[in-house]
Amino acid sequence: MSTPSLASGPEGRDALRPLLDTVLDALEEGARARGGPLPAGGPDAVTARLQAAVGDVLPQDGDPGALRALVHALAEGAADPAHPLCAGHLHCPPLAVATAADLAASALNPSLDSWDQAPAASALEALVTRALAREAGASDAVVTTGGTEANHLALLLARELHGAGVRLVCGANAHHSLPRAAWLLGLPDPVIVPTPAGTLDPTALDAALTTLPGPHLVAATAGTTDAGLIDPLPEIAALCTAHRARLHIDAAYGGGLLFSDRHRERLAGLGRAHSITLDLHKLGWQPVAAGLLAVRHPRDLAVLEHHADYLSADDDTAAGLPDLLGRSLRTTRRPDVLKVAVTLRSLGRGGLGALVDQVCGLAREFAGLVQDHPAFELRGRPAISTVLFRPAHASDAAVAAVRRSLLHQGRAVLGRARLDGRLWLKATLLNPGTRPTDLAALLDLVEAGAAQVAEEAAQAVAAEETADALVEGPTPR
Numbered sequence: 001m002s003t004p005s006l007a008s009g010p011e012g013r014d015a016l017r018p019l020l021d022t023v024l025d026a027l028e029e030g031a032r033a034r035g036g037p038l039p040a041g042g043p044d045a046v047t048a049r050l051q052a053a054v055g056d057v058l059p060q061d062g063d064p065g066a067l068r069a070l071v072h073a074l075a076e077g078a079a080d081p082a083h084p085l086c087a088g089h090l091h092c093p094p095l096a097v098a099t100a101a102d103l104a105a106s107a108l109n110p111s112l113d114s115w116d117q118a119p120a121a122s123a124l125e126a127l128v129t130r131a132l133a134r135e136a137g138a139s140d141a142v143v144t145t146g147g148t149e150a151n152h153l154a155l156l157l158a159r160e161l162h163g164a165g166v167r168l169v170c171g172a173n174a175h176h177s178l179p180r181a182a183w184l185l186g187l188p189d190p191v192i193v194p195t196p197a198g199t200l201d202p203t204a205l206d207a208a209l210t211t212l213p214g215p216h217l218v219a220a221t222a223g224t225t226d227a228g229l230i231d232p233l234p235e236i237a238a239l240c241t242a243h244r245a246r247l248h249i250d251a252a253y254g255g256g257l258l259f260s261d262r263h264r265e266r267l268a269g270l271g272r273a274h275s276i277t278l279d280l281h282k283l284g285w286q287p288v289a290a291g292l293l294a295v296r297h298p299r300d301l302a303v304l305e306h307h308a309d310y311l312s313a314d315d316d317t318a319a320g321l322p323d324l325l326g327r328s329l330r331t332t333r334r335p336d337v338l339k340v341a342v343t344l345r346s347l348g349r350g351g352l353g354a355l356v357d358q359v360c361g362l363a364r365e366f367a368g369l370v371q372d373h374p375a376f377e378l379r380g381r382p383a384i385s386t387v388l389f390r391p392a393h394a395s396d397a398a399v400a401a402v403r404r405s406l407l408h409q410g411r412a413v414l415g416r417a418r419l420d421g422r423l424w425l426k427a428t429l430l431n432p433g434t435r436p437t438d439l440a441a442l443l444d445l446v447e448a449g450a451a452q453v454a455e456e457a458a459q460a461v462a463a464e465e466t467a468d469a470l471v472e473g474p475t476p477r
Contacts, residue, residue: 007107016107019067026068030075037086038079040410046077079413084431084438085445088413090225090253092430094287101342102287105335112333114311115322121335122324128341129292135258136251136278137271138294140301142327143336147252148177150277150293153304153329154248155181155217157275157295160303162215162246167191169208170219171200173229175250178219198227198419202235209243216245222267223254226417226426227379228386230254233269241272249273252291254384256283259352263360266383274300282430283356283385286339301326358432359385366427366439375447379424388417388424391450396423398457402449412445 005015039046053073063069080086082093110118112125125143133141144150155178158166168182168190179190191212193204200220209216218240220231233249240247249270255278257263258270270276273296280290295301305326312323325331343352363382370378370389379388390399399416403425406412415426425446 008109012107020103022068023071026071027075030072030078031080033072033076034078034080034410036410037083037413038407038410039077040408042408049073050077082431082433084434085412085442087427087429087431087434087442088415090282090428090430092282092285093433094281095285095343095347097346098286098339098343101339105338108335110335112324112327112335113331114324118324118335121338122322124341125327125335125337128337128344129294131344132278132292132340133294136255136276136294138273138276138296140298141278141292141294142301142304143333144291144293144328145289146281146291147175147250147277147279149329150252150279150291151175151177151219151248151250152181152184153293154219154275154277155185155187156329157300157303158217158246158248159185159187161300162217166215166217166246167212168217168219169193169205169212169245171195171205171221171231173198173200173224173226173231174219174221175225175252178250198224198229200231200236202232202239205236206239206243209239209245214243214245216240216243217248218245219248219250220273221254222249222251222257222270223384225253226386226419227388228253228382228384228428230266230383233267233272235269237269237272246275247273248275248277250277252277252279253282255279256352256356257384259283259349260356260360261353262357271296280340280343283359284340284343284352285355285430286343290336290340304329355432359429359434362429362432362434362439363387363427365436366429366442369439369443373443373447375450376443379419385429387427387429388419389427390422390424391446394450394454398450398453399423399425401453402446405449405453406445412442414446 005011007016039049050073053069081091110121112118112122115122129141129143130139133139142153144153155168164186165188167188168178170178170190171193173195179192182190191208193200193208195201205218209218218236220233220236222230222233237247251267251270254267255276257267275296276294278292278294280286281288284290308325312325317323360382363385367378367382367387370376370387375392376389377392391402400423403414403416406414415428417424417426427442
């Protein structure tokens with residue numbers, strides 16, 4: 001049996017080239033077999049097809065066709081964020097140049113837990129994270145797996161800097177990872193401020209900070225997951241200053257507006273936060289993962305410092321070798337910064353800003369289609385690129401049924417959000433290649449789905465009435 005080829009080293013290029021052709025062909029064939037934004041048939045059908053393609057997970061003898069077969073199966077069973085009718089979540093189609101850079105990172109396989117495993121990657125990470133931090137009005141940043149890890153780190157920094165009694169104060173619109181992080185870190189129960197208008201109300205926040213003993217960590221949101229709304233950041237920052245509260249801003253979604261000359265002013269006040277969550281696998285078009293936590297004061301990151309002699313011995317650091325353990329809670333880390341750096345240099349601020357403007361414009365266009373259609377109800381003008389809508393006069397159960405029907409048929413991916421005590425369909429538009437005809441087609445599918453659900457409900461009622469009549473028998477004269 002021949003020795004398997006390595007991805008890097010002298011034989012790496014010759015070994016990878018034919019494999020890349022295999023992968024690209026399998027991706028194309030799998031997408032063609034899928035035929036839409038996601039596979040049809042629901043979970044059971046998808047699982048059965050995948051099991052048939054995989055067969056024996058660990059056979060006695062290897063299968064030279066495994067790469068093609070499994071990539072094909074994964075592509076056929078994927079929810080494809082590059083499909084214009086896949087618009088359910090903050091799940092972007094990645095840029096080709098970023099994906100190619102990710103391949104290089106995988107082939108070289110540096111690990112950012114010690115300088116001698118990642119000399120250039122560690123230097124690149126320092127350059128890029130600080131540049132992005134400055135873009136957000138901060139001073140330094142660390143790479144995370146996404147918004148959840150960044151929010152967790154933000155609460156950890158607050159706890160270590162202000163004590164275990166620091167209390168999270170956030171709106172009901174905050175991401176679920178914030179109260180969860182408070183629980184994981186053993187902090188007091190968070191104070192959840194109601195957000196009837198969808199954003200954090202400064203008056204209610206002021207009352208909470210006045211009533212509750214400190215110290216406080218206020219978490220504001222720039223781009224809510226449900227509706228893409230942005231809290232009034234300048235007013236919240238002023239309240240935090242007045243009450244001497246620490247401010248964290250979760251800009252995992254909205255942070256990408258920084259690239260746009262047209263929209264960046266909507267993030268006024270961002271630089272007044274002590275910590276900021278950013279996530280470029282949303283409005284940055286990066287392959288997962290590409291998160292950051294930026295901080296106003298670099299000294300805040302000192303609480304992450306940790307010593308392991310085999311990775312960062314004192315005499316090595318004294319001799320000038322960087323200690324990387326204080327840049328993350330993780331030990332082994334891949335160089336996710338490479339794809340980000342390549343994207344920033346390749347597209348520049350103008351190119352990224354144009355993509356942001358494009359998807360925000362698509363959201364406004366789709367909202368206009370909804371508003372002008374008598375069969376639909378629009379919740380409000382989109383703040384970023386998320387549109388909430390629902391079939392007019394439909395029950396919440398019918399709204400949920402329409403969404404599941406489209407998923408089961410593999411025809412469209414829409415999210416769901418419960419706001420104002422009602423269930424809404426959510427279209428999160430992150431694909432800059434989406435066309436106006438795609439938006440119209442999506443609305444047509446939902447309209448047809450709503451009509452089908454209504455018809456099925458009417459048939460069920462009629463069948464139930466017939467059955468009741470048969471049980472009761474004829475009415476006596």
